[in-house]
Amino acid sequence: MSDITRETVLAALAEKKFHPSVPEIVSAIVKITRSPNASIKELVTFIEQDSELTRRMLTIANSGFYGIKHEVTTVNGAIVLMGWNTVKMITLGSTILKRMSERDHHLFVHSIRTANIARFLADEANMYKTEEMSVTGLLHDLGIMIMEMYFNDAYIRTKQFAVDHGVPTQIAEYQLLGVDHAAIGGWVIDFWELPDNIVESVARHHSFDPDTFHARKTAVIHVADILALAVDYSGPSWEKVSKLDERALDVLGFSRADIKGLMLDIMKMRFNPIII
Amino acid sequence: MALVRLEALKPGDVLAIPLEVNEVVLFEAGTVMAEKHIDILGKLEVETIEIETRQEKHFNSRDEAFRNLDNRFSFVEDDPLTISLKYIVKDVLASMERGIQ
Numbered sequence: 047m048s049d050i051t052r053e054t055v056l057a058a059l060a061e062k063k064f065h066p067s068v069p070e071i072v073s074a075i076v077k078i079t080r081s082p083n084a085s086i087k088e089l090v091t092f093i094e095q096d097s098e099l100t101r102r103m104l105t106i107a108n109s110g111f112y113g114i115k116h117e118v119t120t121v122n123g124a125i126v127l128m129g130w131n132t133v134k135m136i137t138l139g140s141t142i143l144k145r146m147s148e149r150d151h152h153l154f155v156h157s158i159r160t161a162n163i164a165r166f167l168a169d170e171a172n173m174y175k176t177e178e179m180s181v182t183g184l185l186h187d188l189g190i191m192i193m194e195m196y197f198n199d200a201y202i203r204t205k206q207f208a209v210d211h212g213v214p215t216q217i218a219e220y221q222l223l224g225v226d227h228a229a230i231g232g233w234v235i236d237f238w239e240l241p242d243n244i245v246e247s248v249a250r251h252h253s254f255d256p257d258t259f260h261a262r263k264t265a266v267i268h269v270a271d272i273l274a275l276a277v278d279y280s281g282p283s284w285e286k287v288s289k290l291d292e293r294a295l296d297v298l299g300f301s302r303a304d305i306k307g308l309m310l311d312i313m314k315m316r317f318n319p320i321i322i
Numbered sequence: 323m324a325l326v327r328l329e330a331l332k333p334g335d336v337l338a339i340p341l342e343v344n345e346v347v348l349f350e351a352g353t354v355m356a357e358k359h360i361d362i363l364g365k366l367e368v369e370t371i372e373i374e375t376r377q378e379k380h381f382n383s384r385d386e387a388f389r390n391l392d393n394r395f396s397f398v399e400d401d402p403l404t405i406s407l408k409y410i411v412k413d414v415l416a417s418m419e420r421g422i423q
Contacts, residue, residue, distance in 0.1 A: 282374035283393035
């Protein structure tokens, strides 16, 4: 049905880099953080070699986005306060977002909005590590970028189908390609060795299943994505809001009656673009 | 809707209104621009194009904003839970308008 498979996506990534610095940054950080003899010093040294990355990391660490209350002035301080996994996610997330802002402003705005809403929902659901939900929100539509960059014909074809038939893009993708951007994003994030919960939340944000291992986190991204589209009243008319799965609300402990309050709070939000 | 110069047009942009050249409709509204379309427009020396964007729109009336919302929610008309989101957004917009007046 389609030439978009896990293998072809990974082969495309290997052939033409997603971003000049993404593969190097990810593979170096993965290597350092996996090594039994790794030290924070090695990671600090690696990040500090890239002044742009260092600047972004400190800006993000001090932005309030990750809930850090003290001023962070060094990469070492950022790692100690945020932990290795968060540093890895910030590094990757900010690099991808920078690329997205240059290439697809439309997608960039939606991703920032979803990230902010995901963080808010996770807080409201009394979840732990809510900053991780922000990063997942930022990355949730990575698969669309992958399609735009590496499978442009399929991207244009599915978007035209969505416009002509008045359906959400993931339905057009599934119909024409047998796979949707959520699954494609999940393959790439898995390849980059980000935590399993991020892989699942991205891969299943359009096919929520309450019985999966990371159902609560996936529920946050599923709901955040739909609410981000719902509150975007001035968004393009061809972009369709998808069905909200009530089971995702149940998993998060929200009732139908809670929705109005959540929506009112979300509509008052100023969406923070600090992440890049 | 935004008027963009041809140089700024990207594959994936969606035409907001039909594109006419010499009074002939070349591409209908809703056409997703691919490289081939952009090449043709370049050869025809088209300078600007109206595309759909996510930039803040300035609606001329509440009805116009509501119509846009209706379009965006058209796929979930039969789903009471999701469609309830649309009515919440409409309520907020209406109360904002009342606040401004």
